[in-house]
Amino acid sequence: RFRIAGCSDSDGEEMYTLDGEEKWYADFINKKGVEPQPSFIDHISYVEGTYESAEADQQVCRQNLKLSAKAMK
Numbered sequence: 238r239f240r241i242a243g244c245s246d247s248d249g250e251e252m253y254t255l256d257g258e259e260k261w262y263a264d265f266i267n268k269k270g271v272e273p274q275p276s277f278i279d280h281i282s283y284v285e286g287t288y289e290s291a292e293a294d295q296q297v298c299r300q301n302l303k304l305s306a307k308a309m310k
Contacts, residue, residue: 242291244298251291253283263291 238260242251252262261283264271270288274280 242294242298244295244302246299246302249295249298251294255281261287263288265292265295 239254240251241254243249249265250262253260259273260281261270261272268288270283270291272280272282
């Protein structure tokens with residue numbers, strides 16, 4: 238299982254994958270977690286609060302971007 242996360246000044250992404258398949262991602266526009274799994278598999282659910290953690294991670298990521306931009310000046 239892999240976690241992919243990243244951000245920019247205006248956008249961000251956080252998702253979880255398993256065997257190359259997307260299992261969960263944060264939809265920051267609609268403010269919710271999405272589990273895009275087909276109906277023919279055993280559904281994998283993520284714990285309550287996963288989306289809120291993803292939002293918090295984005296804030297930390299953006300703070301780190303600001304700090305690294307200042308350090309490069």
